[in-house]
Amino acid sequence: MIRIGHNPNTNMLPMFHFLPKEHPLLTSVTAEPTGHNAMLAKGQIDMAPISAFSYGEHWQDYFILPNLSVSTKGRVGSILLFSKVPLENLDGLTVALTDMSATSVNLTKILLHRFYGVFPKYVTLPSNLSDMFLQADAALLIADSAIRSAQAKPDCLIYDLGAEWLKQTGHSMTYAVWAFPKKLLTQQAEEIKNVYHLLLEAKSKALKQMEDIVQACQVMLGGSIDFWKDYFTQFHYDLDPALLSGLHKYLDLCYEEKLLPSRPIIERWPEE
Ligand SMILES: C=C(O[C@@H]1C=C(C(=O)O)C=C[C@H]1O)C(=O)O
Structure with a gap:
């Protein structure tokens, strides 16, 4: 069983709308990003869409799941x-x-x-x-x-x-990455891989059915359908090489501005 962090905000709906909250493979804990950052660091959850900065604080201990992030190239809206x-x-x-x-x-x-x-x-x-x-x-x-x-x-x-x-x-910006502690791999590698595949499936279904996501947002916060359609045109939920270089840039500048104690080296698992 993998305990994942569930972020209830509209920007995360493309990840969570079609992901079962309870499932034989996973259970979820709802919190805002700083809540998940702390819970993952304390071992109270196993995997979460944490702040990219929090990954930068714990990069020696965490792996990032490939192809997943919350990023924009330019304006974000939120x-x-x-x-x-x-x-x-x-x-x-x-x-x-x-x-x-x-x-x-x-x-x-x-x-x-x-x-x-x-x-x-x-x-x-x-x-x-x-x-x-x-x-x-x-x-x-x-x-x-x-x-x-x-x-x-x-x-x-x-x-x-x-x-x-x-x-x-000149870079894209990555706000969140999906991370888990490296030490879980000794016991739970198979489970992590299976949950990773559930996440990929939930995302891919949502990106094909954005009308459902847009409607859910309208129910949650009001606003027009056009507003929500436009909001989601900005977002990328994958982590391709261009997005990764934006993430590198952000973490490097955090280090250079002395906001992080070390310069993170990004490690993904499983290898693509
Ligand atoms: C785009 C957003 O990204 C969020 C911003 C985060 C942060 O600033 O730490 C963490 C998770 C992201 O989901 C948003 O909340 O609007």
């Missing part, structure tokens, strides 16, 4: 920095960071420090834009809370960090 002032004016001001994210939190720091040359103060807060704005001049939200907050058309600037990353580096 990794949004809401700001009262232009980004270049954030030096010395306060930026509130959602407590749900590890990748986007560090993406924000890379973009602000390295590319905009500004060094704000940071506070980590629950994902509520009006509360964040009480304490901060800008606020990072991800996933459905970012979409909901943007739908409410707040009176501020909104920066899409997938678009900013592409503009600054």
Whole structure:
């Protein structure tokens, strides 16, 4: 039995909509990305779509599952920095960071420090834009809370960090990878492989039936069918060589900006 992390946000529906929540091979635990990052590190789950940054913290201990990720080439629509002032004016001001994210939190720091040359103060807060704005001049939200907050058309600037990353580096951005601890291979290699195949099947079914996914999103968050169709045109759920080089770039810059203690070497299992 493999215990997997289930992420309930719309960006993950193409992975989870057709994946059984309970199955003879797997059981699942629902949480936001930071919850899964911590649970995987503590051995409370066996496999999850964790933050790419969390993979960077544990790369010596984890393998990545090939052909799976949550990535975009450019705009993402749900990794949004809401700001009262232009980004270049954030030096010395306060930026509130959602407590749900590890990748986007560090993406924000890379973009602000390295590319905009500004060094704000940071506070980590629950994902509520009006509360964040009480304490901060800008606020990072991800996933459905970012979409909901943007739908409410707040009176501020909104920066899409997938678009900013592409503009600054020319690379795609990978937000999540599916990872599991290497040590599970001694006992559970066959089970991991079988669950990996269930994941590939669930994804491939969803990508062929995006109308179902779009409809499910509309039920969850409202918005028009066209909005959701457009949202999903940005996403890639595989991890081809071009996406991998974006992931490398992100992890390298995390290391160079001293956000990670070592420079990760990406290892995938099973070998393709
Ligand atoms: C695209 C998204 O990617 C998510 C962002 C994550 C992070 O910032 O750590 C983790 C998992 C991804 O599913 C999103 O939530 O909107």
